[in-house]
Amino acid sequence: MELLDNLKIKPTSKIIYEKIRHPVTKRMTSVLNGTRFFYMNPLEEGKYLPRENTCAGLRVRLYHYGQPKVQRSLLCTNCWSDDHTRQFCINESRCKVCKKEGHMPGDEQCDAFEIQTNITAFSGTGDILSNFFPCTFDVYGITHQSAEHAFQYTKSIRCGDLETASKIKEAPDALSAKKLGDKVRENDQWRESKFAVMEEIIENKCVQMPMFKEKIREAKRNTVFVETTFNGTWGSGLDRKGTVNTKQNMWPRKNKLGEIISKIAKKLRKRKKSYQWSRPKSKQNSKENTRQRDIAQMLRDLRINSDTDSVSGYNASDTDSSEDAQPKAAATTQT
Numbered sequence: 103m104e105l106l107d108n109l110k111i112k113p114t115s116k117i118i119y120e121k122i123r124h125p126v127t128k129r130m131t132s133v134l135n136g137t138r139f140f141y142m143n144p145l146e147e148g149k150y151l152p153r154e155n156t157c158a159g160l161r162v163r164l165y166h167y168g169q170p171k172v173q174r175s176l177l178c179t180n181c182w183s184d185d186h187t188r189q190f191c192i193n194e195s196r197c198k199v200c201k202k203e204g205h206m207p208g209d210e211q212c213d214a215f216e217i218q219t220n221i222t223a224f225s226g227t228g229d230i231l232s233n234f235f236p237c238t239f240d241v242y243g244i245t246h247q248s249a250e251h252a253f254q255y256t257k258s259i260r261c262g263d264l265e266t267a268s269k270i271k272e273a274p275d276a277l278s279a280k281k282l283g284d285k286v287r288e289n290d291q292w293r294e295s296k297f298a299v300m301e302e303i304i305e306n307k308c309v310q311m312p313m314f315k316e317k318i319r320e321a322k323r324n325t326v327f328v329e330t331t332f333n334g335t336w337g338s339g340l341d342r343k344g345t346v347n348t349k350q351n352m353w354p355r356k357n358k359l360g361e362i363i364s365k366i367a368k369k370l371r372k373r374k375k376s377y378q379w380s381r382p383k384s385k386q387n388s389k390e391n392t393r394q395r396d397i398a399q400m401l402r403d404l405r406i407n408s409d410t411d412s413v414s415g416y417n418a419s420d421t422d423s424s425e426d427a428q429p430k431a432a433a434t435t436q437t
């Protein structure tokens with residue numbers, strides 16, 4: 103009853119208790135099972151009750167006619183209210199960012215309007231930064247046709263759906279791969295690891311596709327990569343115009359893919375920097391080399407002393423020229 107009160111439901115009938123049938127005789131017993139029935143007045147158009155509930159610490163499932171099979175969180179993509187879907191919306195359309203009427207995200211009237219100058223926006227199959235861009239590369243020993251293929255394939259494998267995984271591998275394009283992968287039920291392990299998996303996939307793409315690597319390496323230090331899609335997790339939640347003209351902290355979605363690419367770009371810059379730093383280091387090396395040369399000289403002297411050598415397996419012709427001796431000595435001290 104407490105649950106019904108919480109959900110503001112008034113049953114119009116008594117609550118009927120279902121009983122268990124005898125497993126052998128199939129006759130109704132007097133033992134009650136966990137199911138209850140009642141009648142209630144119809145809900146307003148477009149509204150329905152949540153399927154999953156808790157009451158007094160117990161999980162309670164509610165079912166009724168017209169309830170959608172898959173429990174979606176209600177969100178109207180026209181007015182952005184959270185108590186109905188677009189299909190049943192009777193309101194004026196509102197801006198997704200500031201929730202005011204009369205304009206769209208990226209319009210000058212928007213409270214969050216600001217032209218972004220430090221972003222690299224990407225989306226779609228024609229953009230190499232996008233996961234939908236067709237390109238062949240290997241991840242975890244499997245060759246994929248796009249980063250999206252790789253991601254959805256890995257998801258299916260890790261969530262135990264091998265049949266879908268093999269379909270994804272053969273999917274003709276990234277969108278088909280995504281549609282297949284979207285149907286795979288996520289498990290907790292996948293939910294926790296998917297960001298790390300995505301990062302690994304993008305790193306693999308970066309290593310195996312010089313064009314992609316070049317594109318992110320040439321970006322400025324303060325560049326923010328952003329995927330301009332409505333995707334809740336990976337994109338900005340806005341189209342290109344909306345993204346480019348909206349303050350970054352007002353983007354409705356998390357832009358996780360953009361963050362991953364920014365992170366890899368940073369790593370690339372660091373690597374480039376350490377390469378530059380390695381030059382003064384080579385001076386240090388030359389100091390080391392002189393020390394090695396001294397050792398080589400010492401060995402030569404030793405050999406001359408015991409002329410008919412084969413001391414310590416050294417071949418006379420090898421150590422004769424100091425140029426040969428140098429790298430050899432260096433190699434042995436390094437290991």
Ligand SMILES: [Zn+2]
Binds near residue numbers: 180190192
């Ligand atoms: Zn609405």
Ligand SMILES: [Zn+2]
Binds near residue numbers: 199201206211214
């Ligand atoms: Zn607005």
